[in-house]
Amino acid sequence: MHKDVEKILFSEERIARRVAELGGEIARDYEGEAPLMVCILKGACVFFADLIRAAGIPLSIDFMAVSSYGAGSVSSGRVKIEKEVGQDVSGRHVVLVEDIIDTGNSLCALKELFSSRGAASVKICAFLDKKARRTAPVEADYVGYEIEDAFVVGYGLDYAERYRQLPYIGVLRKEVYEK
Ligand code: PRP
Numbered sequence: 001m002h003k004d005v006e007k008i009l010f011s012e013e014r015i016a017r018r019v020a021e022l023g024g025e026i027a028r029d030y031e032g033e034a035p036l037m038v039c040i041l042k043g044a045c046v047f048f049a050d051l052i053r054a055a056g057i058p059l060s061i062d063f064m065a066v067s068s069y070g071a072g073s074v075s076s077g078r079v080k081i082e083k084e085v086g087q088d089v090s091g092r093h094v095v096l097v098e099d100i101i102d103t104g105n106s107l108c109a110l111k112e113l114f115s116s117r118g119a120a121s122v123k124i125c126a127f128l129d130k131k132a133r134r135t136a137p138v139e140a141d142y143v144g145y146e147i148e149d150a151f152v153v154g155y156g157l158d159y160a161e162r163y164r165q166l167p168y169i170g171v172l173r174k175e176v177y178e179k
Contacts, residue, residue: 002163005153005170010145012167015127015155018144019047022125023054025142026095034058035093038085038114040106041065043099046156046164047127047144051097062086068105078136079109090118099156100128104136111138128152128169151177 001008010018026035037059039048052061065083094114101107107124114122127144151174153159154166159177 001170002166004163004173004176005166006173008168008170009147009150009152010155010169015144015167015169016050019050019127020054022127022142022144023051023056026051026055026125027057030055030059030093030095031057033093034060035095036087036089037061037095037097039063040096040098040110041083042164043156043158044097044127047099048097051125064110066106066110078105088117089114091120094119094122096122096124098124098126098140100130100152101126101138101140102130102133104134104138107140108136108138127155128157 037048037052039045039061041063042065052059062085063083064081064085066079067082068079096107096110096114098107107126111122111124123141124138125142126140129140129143129146130149131146132149151159151172152169153163153172154169156164157169158164159172163172
Protein backbone atom coordinates (compact mmCIF):
# COMPACT_ATOMS: atom_id res chain seq x y z
CA MET A 1 0.00 0.00 0.00
CA HIS A 2 1.23 3.54 -0.77
CA LYS A 3 2.58 5.30 2.33
CA ASP A 4 0.18 8.25 1.89
CA VAL A 5 -2.86 5.97 1.90
CA GLU A 6 -4.54 5.38 5.26
CA LYS A 7 -6.70 2.44 4.19
CA ILE A 8 -7.87 0.66 1.07
CA LEU A 9 -11.60 1.14 0.41
CA PHE A 10 -11.85 -0.98 -2.74
CA SER A 11 -9.17 -3.46 -3.74
CA GLU A 12 -8.13 -4.08 -7.33
CA GLU A 13 -10.04 -7.39 -7.30
CA ARG A 14 -13.20 -5.85 -5.89
CA ILE A 15 -13.08 -3.04 -8.44
CA ALA A 16 -12.67 -5.56 -11.27
CA ARG A 17 -15.70 -7.54 -10.10
CA ARG A 18 -17.90 -4.44 -9.85
CA VAL A 19 -16.76 -3.07 -13.21
CA ALA A 20 -17.62 -6.43 -14.80
CA GLU A 21 -21.13 -6.15 -13.34
CA LEU A 22 -21.56 -2.57 -14.57
CA GLY A 23 -20.30 -3.56 -18.02
CA GLY A 24 -22.85 -6.37 -18.04
CA GLU A 25 -25.67 -3.97 -17.16
CA ILE A 26 -24.66 -1.58 -19.92
CA ALA A 27 -24.33 -4.44 -22.42
CA ARG A 28 -27.84 -5.61 -21.55
CA ASP A 29 -29.39 -2.11 -21.70
CA TYR A 30 -27.64 -0.99 -24.91
CA GLU A 31 -27.53 -4.19 -26.97
CA GLY A 32 -27.94 -3.18 -30.63
CA GLU A 33 -27.82 0.57 -29.84
CA ALA A 34 -24.07 1.21 -30.36
CA PRO A 35 -23.98 3.85 -27.58
CA LEU A 36 -21.52 6.72 -27.53
CA MET A 37 -19.50 6.34 -24.34
CA VAL A 38 -18.00 9.67 -23.25
CA CYS A 39 -15.09 9.66 -20.83
CA ILE A 40 -14.96 12.79 -18.66
CA LEU A 41 -11.23 13.42 -18.28
CA LYS A 42 -9.05 13.01 -16.48
CA GLY A 43 -10.29 11.06 -13.49
CA ALA A 44 -12.51 8.64 -15.41
CA CYS A 45 -9.82 7.39 -17.80
CA VAL A 46 -8.91 4.24 -15.87
CA PHE A 47 -12.51 3.22 -15.12
CA PHE A 48 -13.51 4.05 -18.70
CA ALA A 49 -10.89 1.78 -20.25
CA ASP A 50 -12.03 -1.10 -18.04
CA LEU A 51 -15.75 -0.40 -18.50
CA ILE A 52 -15.84 -0.34 -22.31
CA ARG A 53 -14.01 -3.68 -22.41
CA ALA A 54 -16.32 -5.13 -19.77
CA ALA A 55 -19.37 -4.04 -21.78
CA GLY A 56 -18.06 -5.90 -24.82
CA ILE A 57 -20.78 -4.66 -27.21
CA PRO A 58 -20.34 -2.48 -30.32
CA LEU A 59 -19.99 1.12 -29.10
CA SER A 60 -18.02 4.24 -29.87
CA ILE A 61 -15.97 6.40 -27.57
CA ASP A 62 -15.13 10.05 -27.14
CA PHE A 63 -13.51 12.29 -24.56
CA MET A 64 -14.42 15.52 -22.87
CA ALA A 65 -12.81 17.60 -20.14
CA VAL A 66 -14.50 20.22 -18.00
CA SER A 67 -13.53 22.35 -15.05
CA SER A 68 -15.88 23.71 -12.47
CA TYR A 69 -16.59 27.37 -11.84
CA GLY A 70 -17.58 26.44 -8.30
CA ALA A 71 -20.82 25.74 -6.52
CA GLY A 72 -22.00 29.35 -6.58
CA SER A 73 -22.85 29.61 -10.26
CA VAL A 74 -25.93 28.22 -11.97
CA SER A 75 -27.15 26.38 -15.14
CA SER A 76 -24.68 25.21 -17.81
CA GLY A 77 -22.42 28.08 -16.75
CA ARG A 78 -21.41 25.78 -13.90
CA VAL A 79 -18.68 24.22 -15.99
CA LYS A 80 -16.08 25.41 -18.42
CA ILE A 81 -15.39 23.09 -21.33
CA GLU A 82 -11.66 22.41 -21.56
CA LYS A 83 -11.89 19.73 -24.24
CA GLU A 84 -14.81 19.06 -26.57
CA VAL A 85 -16.11 15.78 -28.01
CA GLY A 86 -15.09 15.34 -31.62
CA GLN A 87 -18.45 14.46 -33.15
CA ASP A 88 -22.09 15.34 -33.62
CA VAL A 89 -24.05 13.71 -30.79
CA SER A 90 -27.55 14.32 -32.13
CA GLY A 91 -29.60 11.14 -32.26
CA ARG A 92 -26.97 9.22 -30.28
CA HIS A 93 -27.51 7.25 -27.09
CA VAL A 94 -24.88 8.82 -24.85
CA VAL A 95 -23.38 7.42 -21.65
CA LEU A 96 -21.32 9.93 -19.65
CA VAL A 97 -18.66 8.07 -17.69
CA GLU A 98 -17.23 9.57 -14.50
CA ASP A 99 -14.95 8.34 -11.74
CA ILE A 100 -16.91 10.17 -9.04
CA ILE A 101 -19.95 12.39 -8.52
CA ASP A 102 -19.50 14.86 -5.71
CA THR A 103 -21.67 18.02 -5.79
CA GLY A 104 -23.07 16.86 -9.14
CA ASN A 105 -22.32 20.22 -10.77
CA SER A 106 -20.24 18.80 -13.61
CA LEU A 107 -22.64 16.03 -14.57
CA CYS A 108 -25.76 18.14 -14.18
CA ALA A 109 -24.34 20.67 -16.64
CA LEU A 110 -23.04 17.97 -19.00
CA LYS A 111 -26.34 16.14 -19.04
CA GLU A 112 -28.13 19.37 -19.97
CA LEU A 113 -25.53 20.10 -22.61
CA PHE A 114 -25.81 16.72 -24.36
CA SER A 115 -29.61 16.86 -24.21
CA SER A 116 -29.57 20.34 -25.75
CA ARG A 117 -27.39 18.97 -28.55
CA GLY A 118 -30.13 16.51 -29.44
CA ALA A 119 -28.79 13.25 -28.01
CA ALA A 120 -31.45 10.50 -28.19
CA SER A 121 -30.74 9.71 -24.53
CA VAL A 122 -28.16 10.70 -21.92
CA LYS A 123 -27.28 8.40 -19.06
CA ILE A 124 -24.62 8.61 -16.40
CA CYS A 125 -22.27 5.89 -15.20
CA ALA A 126 -20.12 6.83 -12.19
CA PHE A 127 -17.87 4.45 -10.32
CA LEU A 128 -18.20 6.33 -7.02
CA ASP A 129 -21.08 8.39 -5.71
CA LYS A 130 -20.68 10.75 -2.73
CA LYS A 131 -24.43 11.19 -2.39
CA ALA A 132 -24.23 13.16 0.85
CA ARG A 133 -22.36 15.96 -0.95
CA ARG A 134 -24.89 16.45 -3.74
CA THR A 135 -26.12 20.00 -4.35
CA ALA A 136 -27.11 19.75 -8.04
CA PRO A 137 -30.22 17.78 -9.09
CA VAL A 138 -28.56 14.84 -10.83
CA GLU A 139 -28.55 11.08 -10.28
CA ALA A 140 -26.37 8.43 -11.89
CA ASP A 141 -28.06 5.58 -13.76
CA TYR A 142 -25.18 3.19 -13.06
CA VAL A 143 -23.13 3.44 -9.86
CA GLY A 144 -20.23 1.28 -8.72
CA TYR A 145 -20.32 2.21 -5.04
CA GLU A 146 -21.84 4.89 -2.86
CA ILE A 147 -19.22 6.26 -0.45
CA GLU A 148 -18.96 8.52 2.58
CA ASP A 149 -17.36 11.95 2.31
CA ALA A 150 -13.73 10.77 2.53
CA PHE A 151 -10.76 11.98 0.50
CA VAL A 152 -10.27 9.12 -1.90
CA VAL A 153 -7.49 8.54 -4.43
CA GLY A 154 -6.43 5.88 -6.91
CA TYR A 155 -8.06 4.19 -9.91
CA GLY A 156 -7.90 7.52 -11.75
CA LEU A 157 -8.72 9.75 -8.77
CA ASP A 158 -6.06 12.26 -7.77
CA TYR A 159 -4.92 14.66 -5.13
CA ALA A 160 -2.87 17.45 -6.77
CA GLU A 161 -2.47 15.20 -9.85
CA ARG A 162 -0.91 12.40 -7.81
CA TYR A 163 -2.05 8.84 -7.04
CA ARG A 164 -4.14 8.33 -10.21
CA GLN A 165 -2.06 5.25 -11.12
CA LEU A 166 -2.82 3.30 -7.93
CA PRO A 167 -4.74 0.13 -8.87
CA TYR A 168 -6.99 0.36 -5.79
CA ILE A 169 -9.13 3.15 -4.27
CA GLY A 170 -7.87 4.31 -0.90
CA VAL A 171 -8.44 7.02 1.68
CA LEU A 172 -5.67 9.62 1.67
CA ARG A 173 -3.96 10.34 4.98
CA LYS A 174 -5.01 13.70 6.46
CA GLU A 175 -1.38 14.78 6.91
CA VAL A 176 -0.93 14.76 3.14
CA TYR A 177 -3.57 17.40 2.38
CA GLU A 178 -3.52 19.31 5.64
CA LYS A 179 0.17 20.19 5.65
C1 PRP B 1 -13.68 15.44 -10.47
C2 PRP B 1 -14.43 14.22 -11.01
C3 PRP B 1 -15.65 14.83 -11.60
C4 PRP B 1 -15.92 16.01 -10.71
C5 PRP B 1 -16.98 15.66 -9.72
O1 PRP B 1 -12.95 15.99 -11.52
O2 PRP B 1 -13.67 13.52 -11.98
O3 PRP B 1 -15.44 15.27 -12.91
O4 PRP B 1 -14.69 16.31 -10.02
O5 PRP B 1 -17.27 16.76 -8.94
P1 PRP B 1 -18.71 17.46 -8.94
O6 PRP B 1 -19.74 16.38 -8.84
O7 PRP B 1 -18.64 18.28 -7.68
O8 PRP B 1 -18.83 18.28 -10.17
P2 PRP B 1 -11.83 17.10 -11.31
O9 PRP B 1 -12.43 18.45 -11.56
O10 PRP B 1 -11.15 16.89 -10.00
O11 PRP B 1 -10.85 16.81 -12.53
P3 PRP B 1 -10.05 15.46 -12.91
O12 PRP B 1 -11.08 14.44 -13.34
O13 PRP B 1 -9.19 15.90 -14.07
O14 PRP B 1 -9.26 15.02 -11.71
